[in-house]
Amino acid sequence: MKDNQSAVLYEQACKVMPGGVNSPVRAFGSVGRTPLFISRAKGSKIYDEDNNEFVDYVCSWGPAILGHAREEVIDVVTKAARDGLTYGAPTKREVQLAELIAEIMPSMEMLRLVSSGTEAVMSAIRAARGYTGKDMIIKFRGCYHGHSDGLLVKAGSAALTQSQPDSAGVPKAYSENTLIAEFNHKESVEELFEKYKGKIAGIVVEPVAANMGVVLPQENFLHFLREITLENDALLIFDEVITGFRLSIGGAQAYYGIKPDLTTLGKIVGGGMPIGAYGGRKDIMEMISPLGPVYQAGTLSGNPVATAAGLKTLEILKANPQYYSEMKEKAEYLANTFREYGTHSGEAVHVNQVGSLLSAFFTEKQVTDFESANSSDTKKYAVYFNRLLEQGIYVAPSQYEAMFVSAAHSWEEVKRTAEIIKGKL
Structure with a gap:
């Protein structure tokens, strides 16, 4: 993955914007890297300034439910x-x-x-x-x-x-x-x-x-x-x-x-x-x-x-009411993949999912409130985030944000994401 242009833009941005961003989570601070600068998006994909392609599970933090640029x-x-x-x-x-x-x-x-x-x-x-x-x-x-x-x-x-x-x-x-x-x-x-x-x-x-x-x-x-x-x-x-x-x-x-x-x-x-x-x-x-x-x-x-x-x-x-059942089914598939990964790897992972929303928490606890959510190992999340990003999968650069599935995500993309989560790709 090339990221020269994003790095250059981030250096420029830091001179004129607090932290180089217009919303704190975008700074990628909790995942230990500089942020991607996005140039365009279409369907389930986003593209950075170096034209790297990513399957997008951030969906602009939710609004891209139909995918980008429908x-x-x-x-x-x-x-x-x-x-x-x-x-x-x-x-x-x-x-x-x-x-x-x-x-x-x-x-x-x-x-x-x-x-x-x-x-x-x-x-x-x-x-x-x-x-x-x-x-x-x-x-x-x-x-x-x-x-x-x-x-x-x-x-x-x-x-x-x-x-x-x-x-x-x-x-x-x-x-x-x-x-x-x-x-x-x-x-x-x-x-x-x-x-x-x-x-x-x-x-x-x-x-x-x-x-x-x-x-x-x-x-x-x-x-x-x-x-x-x-x-x-x-x-x-x-x-x-x-x-x-x-x-x-x-x-x-x-x-x-x-x-x-x-x-x-x-x-x-x-x-x-x-x-x-x-x-x-x-x-x-x-x-x-x-x-x-x-x-x-x-x-x-x-x-x-x-x-x-x-x-x-x-x-x-x-x-198109069928979109909701389709998105839910894909989100459930990803949630089960995280659970399987935790079982087979011995990694402490707890997954919450409802509809097209899900989160994987790196903790042994059942996550039901702020205290249990805050028990998550954010360093392990950062490793997970970077591994997915290097494989062209874009998830939230923070443990405490949701993963969003859109109507534009194909089963092929979801299954490839699952294989990457399990470490098989």
Whole structure:
């Protein structure tokens, strides 16, 4: 594998960008090498600046569920761009996208489009506080909900491998109303509601945690969250930035049969373009300005190019439900391959998989929460990452991120990946 151009570009980038990147995990710091600079992508493949080809299981951290540069999506994006990149005014397409989202996710009776997942979660929490008149929010250790000040507390994602679960520059007062519970530990939630009775506006949770690696909710955990919020006049907020339209067409809420009060979306909802959304019960969303007193605005919200990509992507997913069963089958195949590798090699490997999401943790423990995820041997993960990369397989450069299977991954590619995982290629 040649990597001269990536190395040259990284040296240039370090002079003008912190760490040479625009998002920390891209720096490849936890896997001991300099990052690849990607020049193009098509289907299941990405290509770096030296034209090295890689089978891509990062999928831009999830949104490339149809694969990269799907022709139908590129066509509508090209047409939309020719009509103008931004208007700062309402468009027909944003109404159509909102209607389609509400149809697919009935809990989102009313919604607003924004420009990122971070903005969506930040806005949903503001709506929850405005609606309930309460200030406190419960989040779970290791779950990542974007980098807004109030939520960058015991966060997951790259913050884990960067050894920065909290962030400098966040005033203590901003996080005082963020309460930390343990994912899959009901008693930690009960204790907070007891201690702060009548003060908690809601719970925000990744229904499948995917930023400390993929960690599944244990039986009845999500139902418990639904019940305890109802009992305490608090709201349940599902952060489906990753799981939305990926775990199933209706997201994790459809997969697990839970109806949250508010939902946040990102990634797939823009088909690869920068976009997010938040929404839920009509009475809550009617608190948003200009109808109500909760202010939120954005010049690029409902951007005409992003809505074109999102609308076409969701239309394709809706018309092809078989994609979900196919992606799940391939993800299960890879998950079983990791398990076989662990058994035959004597390596301590635990695998979590649901739908098209999976993670291989280099630990002897069953991974069910932040503590068990954090027991992983990140040095062994780095060895695994580099071995796959040298064989043309691109996975997340961090132990605590998900592996994504897309509709564009062929069985031939999946089986070749499996052989590489097992060390046979």
